[in-house]
Amino acid sequence: MxxxxxxxxxxxxxxxxxxxxxxxxxxxxxxxxxxxxxxxxxxxxxxxxxxxxxxxxxxxxxxxxxxxxxxxxxxxxxGDERFILLRESYVTGIMGVVFLGSLFFSRPLIYYFAERFTGHNPQMNDKWEKLPRYRFNFRLITAVWGLSLLLEAFIKVVLVYSLSIPTFLAVSSFFTYVIIGLTIWWNIGFIKRIKRQTTGR
Structure with a gap:
């Protein structure tokens, strides 16, 4: 451990x-x-x-x-001022697309992240091959992260073209922290729930 x-x-x-x-x-x-x-x-x-x-x-x-x-x-x-303000969100949006696009491959992006953090544990591969629910969980987490990143980028685009630049600067970080924070909170809770179901505790 x-x-x-x-x-x-x-x-x-x-x-x-x-x-x-x-x-x-x-x-x-x-x-x-x-x-x-x-x-x-x-x-x-x-x-x-x-x-x-x-x-x-x-x-x-x-x-x-x-x-x-x-x-x-x-x-x-x-680009102009507004495009420059949105540079990070354009990157975030592309990353969201990468997450969602990985759902069409044999294994989604989150699987490889988890594999790296567990030291390429061979048990992961065995579970992936044998347990449909295990595969579903990884795909669900990947989809949620992809949609969250796209949502953050979309909200930033709407805000930057709806608000004045000073107002955008004042409120944009709030939406980023809320969306990413909620996604992390959900991710942690989801993994804990899976572990409880697995161990029966």
């Missing part, structure tokens, strides 16, 4: 904390494009290391890397 928890913490630090810190440290001294590009190198290196070590592509690091690359593309596109 401790090993698994440590691996999860390490993965989150490498793929989320370090890119964010790199970006925040670099942005006062260089352009957004360069700061984002350097930040993207962290999850890219982790993906390459994981590929060499396990001979399997690391979906989680790849997903974070994709998000950073899309942010770089959004910076390159430029």
């Amino acid at each position: 401790n090993k698994s928890r440590n691996e999860i913490i390490f993965t989150l630090i490498i793929n989320l904390v370090l890119p964010y810190l790199a970006y925040r440290l670099l942005i006062p001294h260089t352009s957004s494009l360069i700061a984002l590009s350097i930040a993207a190198l962290v999850p890219l290196c982790d993906s390459i290391y994981s590929l060499i070590r396990t001979r399997k592509a690391d979906a989680f690091s790849g997903f974070i890397f994709l998000g950073l690359i899309l942010s770089v593309v959004a910076v390159l596109l430029g």
Whole structure:
């Protein structure tokens, strides 16, 4: 358990904390494009290391890397004030589409995230092959995250073209925190409920 928890913490630090810190440290001294590009190198290196070590592509690091690359593309596109304000939400919306699109593949994106956090536990593959409910749960979580990300992006687009820019800046973060917070709350509750049903406690 401790090993698994440590691996999860390490993965989150490498793929989320370090890119964010790199970006925040670099942005006062260089352009957004360069700061984002350097930040993207962290999850890219982790993906390459994981590929060499396990001979399997690391979906989680790849997903974070994709998000950073899309942010770089959004910076390159430029645009007016409102488009610039929506850059993060365009990326969020594309990520939502990626989540939903993965439902059409043999295994959804959340499965590969869970596999990374459990250290590629072979029991996961056995359960996936044998238990229809197990497969349904992963697909449901993936669908909920995909729809939540799309909803966040949609609300931001509506707000930015309905409100003044100062008002948008004042309220937009609230909607992001509420939607993502509710999704995380649901995700944690859903997993706890599954564990209770499995253990009978």
